[in-house]
Amino acid sequence: MTNPRKADSAGEGPIISIRDIHKSFGEHRVLKGVDLEVEEGSTVVILGSSGSGKSVLMKHLIGLLKPDRGEVIVEGRDLGTLDKISLQEVRRGFGMVFQTAALFDSLTVYGNVSFPLREHFRRMPEEEIRERVNDKLALLGLLGHENKYPGELSGGMRKRVGLARAVVMEPKILLYDEPTTGLDPITSQDVNDMILEARDALNVTSVVISHDIGGAFKVATKLAVLYDGRIIAEGLPSTLRDHAHPHVQQFVEEWFSRH
Numbered sequence: 001m002t003n004p005r006k007a008d009s010a011g012e013g014p015i016i017s018i019r020d021i022h023k024s025f026g027e028h029r030v031l032k033g034v035d036l037e038v039e040e041g042s043t044v045v046i047l048g049s050s051g052s053g054k055s056v057l058m059k060h061l062i063g064l065l066k067p068d069r070g071e072v073i074v075e076g077r078d079l080g081t082l083d084k085i086s087l088q089e090v091r092r093g094f095g096m097v098f099q100t101a102a103l104f105d106s107l108t109v110y111g112n113v114s115f116p117l118r119e120h121f122r123r124m125p126e127e128e129i130r131e132r133v134n135d136k137l138a139l140l141g142l143l144g145h146e147n148k149y150p151g152e153l154s155g156g157m158r159k160r161v162g163l164a165r166a167v168v169m170e171p172k173i174l175l176y177d178e179p180t181t182g183l184d185p186i187t188s189q190d191v192n193d194m195i196l197e198a199r200d201a202l203n204v205t206s207v208v209i210s211h212d213i214g215g216a217f218k219v220a221t222k223l224a225v226l227y228d229g230r231i232i233a234e235g236l237p238s239t240l241r242d243h244a245h246p247h248v249q250q251f252v253e254e255w256f257s258r259h
């Protein structure tokens with residue numbers, strides 16, 4: 001299968017810059033100086049084992065958590081300096097895809113995907129809603145399933161509905177929190193393909209946090225390994241193969257031993 005990696009295509013500099021962020025909960029130091037740049041149009045995968053602070057880091061990107069020290073800059077705006085309304089504006093530029101698809105069980109696929117539009121644009125004409133929803137359903141191979149309920153769908157299809165709901169707002173940046181965790185290998189592959197399809201069709205910047213190195217190798221234009229509160233390695237998937245840090249080696253070997 002081809003994997004058209006678009007490396008830092010826009011070349012406009014980073015859309016997200018994380019500078020030396022620190023975060024503790026009580027005595028527990030979770031982030032101890034994280035630096036990371038996300039170029040516009042790239043797909044950055046942040047790899048780390050369970051409990052390493054991936055979700056905590058992601059919450060800083062959308063201003064749900066504030067760093068004890070350091071800065072998060074999104075599209076030139078320092079989140080630490082923004083008031084509530086400006087922060088909400090920045091947040092609206094993000095689409096979130098969660099580990100569990102977090103769909104409304106009582107709504108159909110169509111109802112789930114149209115939900116954010118109805119929430120944010122209360123006066124949007126039904127015709128326009130239909131157009132935008134159908135566009136995203138088509139993109140993600142969901143046409144023909146719009147009247148089904150989440151309970152009638154496979155795990156992979158539910159993920160697709162979750163992504164359709166995230167992209168219906170046409171965000172510039174998509175955040176995926178552990179998109180393949182708990183899925184079987186075939187469904188994981190489907191979800192990785194979905195990440196690539198979304199990137200190519202929507203021209204979005206993607207940040208994926210994961211402990212699945214296989215998926216990371218497939219989708220990343222840049223990999224960053226989070227360990228002991230810092231990014232200890234960063235680069236193209238191929239360059240990490242020779243990285244000296246034992247923790248990076250452990251991740252990489254796990255992958256090559258299976259392929």
Ligand SMILES: Nc1ncnc2c1ncn2[C@@H]1O[C@H](COP(=O)(O)OP(=O)(O)O)[C@@H](O)[C@H]1O
Nearest residue numbers: 025028030048049050051052053054055056057
């Ligand atoms: N709101 C919170 N209060 C206290 N501890 C937290 C909070 N959020 C996360 N943690 C702790 O921070 C560490 C990293 O958590 P998390 O980012 O969720 O890990 P993961 O890499 O698995 O996503 C964990 O030890 C977790 O218990």
Ligand SMILES: [Mg+2]
Nearest residue numbers: 054055177178
């Ligand atoms: Mg997590």
